[in-house]
Amino acid sequence: MEPWAIGAESTIFKTEQWGRPIILKWRPEKPYLLKEIDEQLRRTRTSRECKMLTYARLLGVPTPAVHWTNLASCTIAMDYIEGRQLKLMAGTLSRSLLHELCYRFGQSIALMHRGNVVHGDPTTSNVLIDGKSRLWMVDFGLAEWNATLEMKGVDLHLIHRALETTHWDQQEDMLAGVLEGYMSLLGSDAELAFSRMKSIRERGRYH
Ligand SMILES: Nc1ncnc2c1ncn2[C@@H]1O[C@H](COP(=O)(O)OP(=O)(O)O)[C@@H](O)[C@H]1O
Ligand SMILES: [Mg+2]
Missing domain, CATH: 3.30.200.20 (Phosphorylase Kinase; domain 1)
Structure with a gap:
C-alpha cells in the first residue's frame, strides 16, 4: 500500500x-x-x-x-477526516475565518486543559479543517493526563512557538485568536496558564 x-x-x-x-x-x-x-x-x-x-x-x-x-x-x-492541515490553509484564508479557526483551536486546547489533559504537540499541522470549516485535532501520541499548571503552560508555549516559526507573518492575529478562545472557556484559570506560558518563554530566552 x-x-x-x-x-x-x-x-x-x-x-x-x-x-x-x-x-x-x-x-x-x-x-x-x-x-x-x-x-x-x-x-x-x-x-x-x-x-x-x-x-x-x-x-x-x-x-x-x-x-x-x-x-x-x-x-x-x-x-478519515476529509480536510487539510491548518498549517497549509492559514495563508489562503480571510482574516476573519482564520481568527475564528484559531479561536476554536484555543477552545479545543481549553477543553483538554479543563479536563487536566495536555496535547503535547499542539502545532498547526495537528489541526485539520474539513470542507465545512469544522476543526479536528489529531496526533495525541504525546498527550498526558493529570496535567499540572506547568504542563498546560508548556502546551500554550508550544503553540506560541509554532505560530512564530511557521506563521511569522500572521502570528499575532493567530495567537490572539487562540488566547481569546482559550479565555472564553477558562476565565481566570486562563490568566494563570497565560502567566505560566510567559514565564516559560522568559526562561527559554536564557537557555
Ligand atoms: N484521521 C485523519 N484523517 C485525515 N488526515 C489525517 C488523519 N490523521 C492524520 N492525518 C494527516 O496525517 C498527518 C500526520 O499525522 P499525525 O497524526 O500528525 O502523525 P505524526 O505524529 O507523524 O505527525 C496529519 O498532519 C494529517 O495531515
Ligand atoms: Mg503530526
Missing part, C-alpha cells in the same frame, strides 16, 4: 473498511534506536494516542473516532 502521508514519527495510509474511508496510522521501527527501547516507545505512544483520541472526545474536543488499535504492529485505525 502506498503511504498517503508521512508524518514526523508515523506513516499514514488511507484505505477502506466496510466501504468507508479510514486512516491507518503506523509507527514504523526506527533503525537507529535500540530495538527494545524503540518498541517500548512506539507501543506506549500508540496506546496513549488511542486512549487520548477517545478521552479528548469525551471532553468535547473533535477528534477522529478510533476503529481499532493493534499494539503489536503499532497501528491505529481511525476515521
Whole structure:
C-alpha cells in the first residue's frame, strides 16, 4: 500500500473498511534506536494516542473516532477526516475565518486543559479543517493526563512557538485568536496558564 502521508514519527495510509474511508496510522521501527527501547516507545505512544483520541472526545474536543488499535504492529485505525492541515490553509484564508479557526483551536486546547489533559504537540499541522470549516485535532501520541499548571503552560508555549516559526507573518492575529478562545472557556484559570506560558518563554530566552 502506498503511504498517503508521512508524518514526523508515523506513516499514514488511507484505505477502506466496510466501504468507508479510514486512516491507518503506523509507527514504523526506527533503525537507529535500540530495538527494545524503540518498541517500548512506539507501543506506549500508540496506546496513549488511542486512549487520548477517545478521552479528548469525551471532553468535547473533535477528534477522529478510533476503529481499532493493534499494539503489536503499532497501528491505529481511525476515521478519515476529509480536510487539510491548518498549517497549509492559514495563508489562503480571510482574516476573519482564520481568527475564528484559531479561536476554536484555543477552545479545543481549553477543553483538554479543563479536563487536566495536555496535547503535547499542539502545532498547526495537528489541526485539520474539513470542507465545512469544522476543526479536528489529531496526533495525541504525546498527550498526558493529570496535567499540572506547568504542563498546560508548556502546551500554550508550544503553540506560541509554532505560530512564530511557521506563521511569522500572521502570528499575532493567530495567537490572539487562540488566547481569546482559550479565555472564553477558562476565565481566570486562563490568566494563570497565560502567566505560566510567559514565564516559560522568559526562561527559554536564557537557555
Ligand atoms: N484521521 C485523519 N484523517 C485525515 N488526515 C489525517 C488523519 N490523521 C492524520 N492525518 C494527516 O496525517 C498527518 C500526520 O499525522 P499525525 O497524526 O500528525 O502523525 P505524526 O505524529 O507523524 O505527525 C496529519 O498532519 C494529517 O495531515
Ligand atoms: Mg503530526
